[in-house]
Amino acid sequence: MHTWIDMTIKEGLIWAREALKEACERPALEAELLLAYHLGQDRTYLLIHERESFPDVDQFQKLIQRRADHEPYEYIVGSASFYDIHLEVEKGVLIPRPETEILIDLVAEIIEKEKITRIAEIGVGSGAISIVLARKFPQLRIIATDICDTPLKVAKKNIEAFGVDKQIELRKSHLIDEVPENLELVVSNPPYIAEDFLLESNVVDYEPKEALFGGSVGDELLKQIIFDVKEKGVKYLACEMGYDQKEPLQEFVNEIGVEYIQFYKDLAQFDRGFVIKFKESEQA
Numbered sequence: 001m002h003t004w005i006d007m008t009i010k011e012g013l014i015w016a017r018e019a020l021k022e023a024c025e026r027p028a029l030e031a032e033l034l035l036a037y038h039l040g041q042d043r044t045y046l047l048i049h050e051r052e053s054f055p056d057v058d059q060f061q062k063l064i065q066r067r068a069d070h071e072p073y074e075y076i077v078g079s080a081s082f083y084d085i086h087l088e089v090e091k092g093v094l095i096p097r098p099e100t101e102i103l104i105d106l107v108a109e110i111i112e113k114e115k116i117t118r119i120a121e122i123g124v125g126s127g128a129i130s131i132v133l134a135r136k137f138p139q140l141r142i143i144a145t146d147i148c149d150t151p152l153k154v155a156k157k158n159i160e161a162f163g164v165d166k167q168i169e170l171r172k173s174h175l176i177d178e179v180p181e182n183l184e185l186v187v188s189n190p191p192y193i194a195e196d197f198l199l200e201s202n203v204v205d206y207e208p209k210e211a212l213f214g215g216s217v218g219d220e221l222l223k224q225i226i227f228d229v230k231e232k233g234v235k236y237l238a239c240e241m242g243y244d245q246k247e248p249l250q251e252f253v254n255e256i257g258v259e260y261i262q263f264y265k266d267l268a269q270f271d272r273g274f275v276i277k278f279k280e281s282e283q284a
Contacts, residue, residue, distance in 0.1 A: 092150035122188035127155035
């Protein structure tokens with residue numbers, strides 16, 4: 001990569017856009033976002049000052065090179081936008097996706113309708129789901145689990161930053177193995193991708209495999225969650241899933257018996273998740 005000693009903002013954006021054109025869908029936008037991040041300014045500043053030189057050009061070029069190498073934008077800037085908040089993220093923590101907002105809205109409807117106060121989240125990641133739900137429902141108490149230390153560390157920072165640490169308790173646990181408390185609902189965006197599925201390099205090379213792959217078929221962990229939540233006597237379970245997992249999961253719940261399962265689609269009209277209500281007789 002050619003290193004520039006001096007560069008105006010306009011030149012920097014032109015150079016960055018070209019460098020990113022093979023790495024992302026919106027190279028012009030990401031060039032602006034990364035330069036604004038580098039300068040600690042907003043994008044409007046870039047337009048007003050486009051003829052001016054900017055400092056530490058070499059450091060800006062390193063940021064662009066990281067993105068050109070397919071490192072996710074969110075890891076580079078250490079932050080991800082989700083719902084109505086910004087969350088700290090780092091390598092080792094799954095970047096929250098827009099489709100998970102649909103899951104939150106469905107869970108929020110159940111919490112409101114059933115006046116639910118005690119829930120758990122499996123696989124807390126950055127804390128996205130638990131934080132948004134805690135902010136929506138001040139009466140809610142959440143036990144949020146993860147099997148890995150990095151998500152628990154990052155989630156703790158985010159939970160404290162949004163002042164919901166009195167509502168959310170973090171716990172290191174495989175699924176809900178370490179959650180003996182009675183619960184009314186469990187929510188999860190678990191790993192559900194098959195181990196041999198070919199993911200884009202910006203995902204598979206950087207994001208945590210523990211948060212992506214759910215087994216050789218992909219739905220093994222989902223089935224374990226359904227079974228464990230049913231055995232625990234919880235009334236509701238809401239999960240994300242893979243676009244091709246509706247049929248095997250429908251067969252699985254038919255075998256074990258539930259009151260109902262409702263599947264939902266994402267904005268692209270792919271099957272994306274489900275809500276299960278378990279039979280009253282099986283609830284503790």
